[in-house]
Amino acid sequence: MFPELNNLLNTTPDRAEQGKLTLLCDANTDGSFLVHHFLSFYLKANCKVCFVALIQSFSHYNIVGQKLGVSLTVARECGQLVFLEGLKSSVDVFFRAQAEPHPLQFLREANAENLQPLYEFVREALKPVDDGEAAWRCPVLLVDDLSVLLSLGMGAVAVLDFIHYCRATVCWERKGNIVALVHDSGDTEDEENNILLNGLSHQSHLILRAEGLATGFCRDVHGQLRILWRTPSQPTTQRDQSLTYQYKIQDKSVSFFAKGMSPAVL
Amino acid sequence: MAAVATCGTGAGSTGSVVAAGSKNHVTSFQRRGPRASGSDSSYSRLVSIAGTRPSVRNGQLLVSTGLPALDQLLGGGLAVGTVLLIEEDKYNIYSSLLFKYFLAEGIINGHTLLVASAKEDPADILQELPAPLLDDNFKKDFDEEACNHKTAESNIKMKIAWRYQLLPKMEAGPVSSSRFGHYYDASKKMPQELIEASKWHGFFFPEKSSSTLNIEPCSLTHGYIKLLQFIQNIIYEEGFDGSNPQKKQKNILRIGIQNLGSPLWGDDICCTENGNSHSLTKFLYVLRGLLRTSLSACMITMPTHLIQNKAIISRVTNLSDTVVGLESFIGSERETNPLYKDYHGLIHIRQIPRLNNLIYDVSDVKDLAFKLKRKLFTIEKTDLGYSGI
Numbered sequence: 001m002f003p004e005l006n007n008l009l010n011t012t013p014d015r016a017e018q019g020k021l022t023l024l025c026d027a028n029t030d031g032s033f034l035v036h037h038f039l040s041f042y043l044k045a046n047c048k049v050c051f052v053a054l055i056q057s058f059s060h061y062n063i064v065g066q067k068l069g070v071s072l073t074v075a076r077e078c079g080q081l082v083f084l085e086g087l088k089s090s091v092d093v094f095f096r097a098q099a100e101p102h103p104l105q106f107l108r109e110a111n112a113e114n115l116q117p118l119y120e121f122v123r124e125a126l127k128p129v130d131d132g133e134a135a136w137r138c139p140v141l142l143v144d145d146l147s148v149l150l151s152l153g154m155g156a157v158a159v160l161d162f163i164h165y166c167r168a169t170v171c172w173e174r175k176g177n178i179v180a181l182v183h184d185s186g187d188t189e190d191e192e193n194n195i196l197l198n199g200l201s202h203q204s205h206l207i208l209r210a211e212g213l214a215t216g217f218c219r220d221v222h223g224q225l226r227i228l229w230r231t232p233s234q235p236t237t238q239r240d241q242s243l244t245y246q247y248k249i250q251d252k253s254v255s256f257f258a259k260g261m262s263p264a265v266l
Numbered sequence: 267m268a269a270v271a272t273c274g275t276g277a278g279s280t281g282s283v284v285a286a287g288s289k290n291h292v293t294s295f296q297r298r299g300p301r302a303s304g305s306d307s308s309y310s311r312l313v314s315i316a317g318t319r320p321s322v323r324n325g326q327l328l329v330s331t332g333l334p335a336l337d338q339l340l341g342g343g344l345a346v347g348t349v350l351l352i353e354e355d356k357y358n359i360y361s362s363l364l365f366k367y368f369l370a371e372g373i374i375n376g377h378t379l380l381v382a383s384a385k386e387d388p389a390d391i392l393q394e395l396p397a398p399l400l401d402d403n404f405k406k407d408f409d410e411e412a413c414n415h416k417t418a419e420s421n422i423k424m425k426i427a428w429r430y431q432l433l434p435k436m437e438a439g440p441v442s443s444s445r446f447g448h449y450y451d452a453s454k455k456m457p458q459e460l461i462e463a464s465k466w467h468g469f470f471f472p473e474k475s476s477s478t479l480n481i482e483p484c485s486l487t488h489g490y491i492k493l494l495q496f497i498q499n500i501i502y503e504e505g506f507d508g509s510n511p512q513k514k515q516k517n518i519l520r521i522g523i524q525n526l527g528s529p530l531w532g533d534d535i536c537c538t539e540n541g542n543s544h545s546l547t548k549f550l551y552v553l554r555g556l557l558r559t560s561l562s563a564c565m566i567t568m569p570t571h572l573i574q575n576k577a578i579i580s581r582v583t584n585l586s587d588t589v590v591g592l593e594s595f596i597g598s599e600r601e602t603n604p605l606y607k608d609y610h611g612l613i614h615i616r617q618i619p620r621l622n623n624l625i626y627d628v629s630d631v632k633d634l635a636f637k638l639k640r641k642l643f644t645i646e647k648t649d650l651g652y653s654g655i
Contacts, residue, residue, distance in 0.1 A: 033624050057558045063324075063622040087555035094552050095498055107548065110485045151547035151581045153485055183584060190577035217632055249624050 001041035001068060002033075002254045008227060008245065009206075013045035018138050018175045021167060023204035025197065027184035028212035029223045033249055035144045036061070038179045040068040043075055047176075048136035050125040052103075052118070054086035054148045067252045080136060082125035086148070112153060115162040123169050126176065139176035141166055146200075147183040147193055156195040163200065184209075203232055213246075220264035221246045225256065315516055315561075317375025318346065319446050324622050329377070329518055329563050332367030334447035335645040339615055339634070340588055341627030343446065344565075346518060347558050348587035348619060349550070353570040355594035355611060358525070360636070361567045363643065364592070365522055367450055368565045370395040372464075372520035374448050379466035380500055380521045382493055384530035388468025391524075392461050396450035399641065451641045469496050471531060487542065489531040490549040497521060498556055507560035519562035527568045527582075536572035543578055550585040589617040592636075606648070609635035613645055 006012055024034045039061065042049050053061060062072040075081035084103060093104045103121035106112030126139035149159050163180065170176040182200060185193045201207060207228040213221060229241045245256045257263070318327050321342050328343030331350065337343045344350050354361040372379045373395065381388035474492050486494075500506075505513025527533055527546050534541035557564055566586075570579050583589050594611035595601045613634045620626040635648045 030620060032620065036624065060622050064624060067624070087551075087558045089555075090552050091498070091555040091559060094494070094555075107552070108484050147581075147584065148551070151544065151585060152551060153544040153548060183580075185577065185580045188576045188580040190580060193577070217628075219630060251623075251625060254624070 001037050001044060004256045005037055005254065006041070008243065008256060013041060016042070016045045016047070016137070016177070018177060019171045020177050020205040021163075021171060021200075021203055022177065022179045022206045022208065023200050024179065024181040025184050025201075025207065025209040026181070026211070027186050027209065029210055031181060031183075031208075031210035032056075032144070033254055034208055034210060035142070035179075035181055036064050036068060037254075039072075039142055040065055040070045042140045042142070042177070042179075043070045043072075043080065046080075046137045047140045048080055048082075048126060048138075049075075049140045049142060050082045050084075050122055052084045052086070052122070052141070052143045055144055057087055058083055058085050084121065106154060107152060112158075114158045115149070115154060119162055119165045119169075122166055126170060126174065128174065139170055139174050141170050141176070141178045141180075143178075143180040145181035145183060146196060147181075147185075150190075150192050150196065156192040156199070159196055160199045163203070167203070205230055205232065210247075220248060221262045222249050223247060224259070315518060317371070317377055317446070318518060319343070321345070323627060326621055329375075329520070330371050330447040331364075331565070332369075332371035332447070332450065333364065333643060333645075334449070335643075336364075336590070336613075337447050339629050339645065340590075340618060344563050344588065345619070345621055346561060346563050348563065348621070349554055349557060350563070350565045350588045350590065351582070351586040352565065352567045353589065353591035353614075353616070354525070354567050355592040355596075356571060356598075357594065357596060358567075358569065359596070360592050360594055360611060360638070362524070363452065363638070365524055365565065365567055366391070366395050367643070368520065369522050370398065370450055370456060371448060372518075373456065373460055374398055375518075376464070377518045377520045378504065378506075379464065380469070380497060380519060381466060381524075382469035382471075382496070382522065383524040384471035384489065384528065385525055387470050388466070392466065392468075393455070395456040395461070396452045397454035397456050399449040399451050449642065452638065452643070453641060467496075467500055469493060475532075484548075485542065485544050486548055487532040487545045489533070490545060493523070494549065494552055494556070497553070501556060501560045501562065506562055517561070519560065521557075521562055521564040523564065523566045525569060526566050527570075527573065535575060535578055536569060537574070539574040541575070543575060546578065547581050547585055550582060554585065554587075583617055586617070587619040587621075590614065591616050606635065609637045609646075609648070611636055612648075 001013070011017065022038070024031055024038075026034075039049065039051065043065075051061075058072065065072045072081060072083070076083055086104065089102070089104050090107055092098070093102050093107050097108075098105075101117045101120070103118040105117045106115065122141055126141065128139075129135070146159055146163075150156060163178070166178055170178055180200065182197050183193065184197055207226075207230065209226040209228070211224045211226065213223060224244060224246050227243045227245070231240070244259060246259050246262060247254050247256045248262065315327075318329050319342070320326065321328050323341070327346040328337075329346060330337050330343050331340070352361050352364055369379055369381060369392065379392075381391055383391060471489050471492070474496070475488065484491075501519065502510055503513070504510075504519070506517075506519045525531070526549075527535055529536055533545055535543065535546060553564065556562075568582070570582070570591075573579055591614040592611060593614065595606055595609070596611075600606050613636050615629070615634070618626050618628055631647045633648045634645055636643060636645045
């Protein structure tokens with residue numbers, strides 16, 4: 001986790017909030033550093049994490065996680081982390097018929113209607129342990145990323161339904177959190193993606209949006225992060241709070257600064 | 267410097283070193299040496315496969331794309347286990363040249379090749395590969411070129427725009443120390459003996475389209491399913507993924523797929539806007555899954571300028587690791603533009619992956635042009651009229 005981002009979000013691993021849906025979004029840049037942040041944050045907060053990693057391999061997250069101070073292999077072995085490696089499982093699902101329903105079953109089907117097997121997997125993974133032996137703080141579902149599901153043949157509505165079911169189970173029933181990454185395709189008219197993004201934006205409590213700079217590539221400022229706090233369930237008279245920072249990604253951390261205040265310029 | 271990578275069957279790594287639960291604390295400053303891990307799979311130690319080198323940044327195993335200038339732009343080379351997508355130029359002239367350089371590099375390094383095409387027979391493609399430039403011939407030619415270039419441009423120090431003189435020039439010559447990348451002579455053909463000595467597998471779609479499928483129809487077009495099965499078969503049979511107990515493979519599989527997405531593969535995304543929008547993206551996803559779990563690297567050329575639905579292009583970009591776009595000046599108004607008179611086209615580095623890392627090697631130079639000059643394919647920073655302001 002990045003300490004500066006924790007300061008901006010006003011949280012620490014000890015007092016992580018519960019029952020929240022956080023939406024990560026990137027436009028014209030790579031927002032995966034946010035995924036690494038939340039993964040290490042919740043592992044350090046002693047939460048049980050179910051990570052649906054559809055876009056990169058386990059070792060990728062593990063190596064970056066070690067730079068951020070968590071070991072995914074240890075977490076997986078002791079049961080704190082349930083890791084669904086999409087790329088590796090897709091090969092198994094695609095080439096060999098599985099005996100029992102696999103979370104990525106939709107890869108084999110021509111017209112998969114919904115993501116129910118994936119939801120069942122998540123529900124099973126975040127089931128509360130009854131023996132009381134290692135009580136984790138709260139369950140967390142982390143998805144990297146949801147736009148890939150659209151590329152694999154699911155409709156935007158099916159993905160929204162999946163998140164809805166997960167919210168009902170993870171956020172409401174078990175008082176946990178969900179963090180999901182969606183790519184913003186910008187001006188390439190990807191309507192399904194826009195439906196997904198808008199639908200999730202309305203349901204989220206916190207939106208972190210990483211954008212590339214409007215002026216193009218810069219070596220010292222890698223992008224801009226917009227943080228938006230929302231209260232989706234209660235209509236409020238006050239406006240949602242929003243902050244914008246620029247950031248630079250380094251080898252083991254990300255530094256944030258106010259717009260135009262990059263250390264390279266000052 | 268020994269190139270060490272672990273590629274366990276369960277690790278699914280992209281060929282980089284993983285400190286799999288070891289007791290030693292690995293800091294990022296520690297040079298990754300051979301790990302005495304004695305771990306479960308027989309694959310725990312691979313030392314210096316020909317034609318590969320570890321990345322300077324994170325020990326990632328890299329192979330050359332066949333163009334040393336492109337290797338430099340991609341941060342040293344193409345990472346093993348990843349996909350390089352080339353967006354074809356309009357008449358598929360330079361992208362097919364890049365494709366051939368990639369395959370020729372594989373033959374020179376002794377890698378196994380898998381060539382897939384729906385347009386040309388892979389055997390014919392291999393016959394047309396460019397010949398490698400031997401060191402002594404090449405150095406003579408290159409020195410000539412360098413002299414011409416130097417006398418042409420004046421050595422007067424810039425007085426007004428003197429800051430521009432300090433800008434680094436792009437490396438256009440051979441990197442003297444390594445034998446990692448090779449230069450090729452596009453006017454000569456690869457010697458027959460080298461082609462025959464190499465190990466290659468060809469997939470020519472018109473020949474394979476008649477055989478039956480043993481996967482139920484799943485929204486992938488017939489051609490893509492057959493290609494995936496073929497690739498998976500080769501990877502398993504030849505032991506590139508370490509799961510075959512009889513085969514111990516210490517080599518890289520170079521996969522080259524030509525014109526993916528074109529109507530010749532049976533896909534209609536280039537013909538209509540409401541075509542089968544998931545076939546190509548599903549194919550890329552499963553292909554990437556296969557690559558991540560094996561010692562292989564893949565180059566795909568795709569006619570993205572023909573794809574009608576722009577959303578598919580952005581999805582394809584997100585599903586690929588490295589994306590390079592070629593734009594040739596042939597037939598466009600830029601052909602007569604004096605700014606571009608020395609060049610044949612522009613090269614756009616659209617995406618570079620951040621593998622096992624938060625950061626990545628990105629070149630500062632964004633305006634890059636290429637030219638095919640007698641024998642060499644060079645990539646240079648375009649001047650854009652800075653000289654003599």
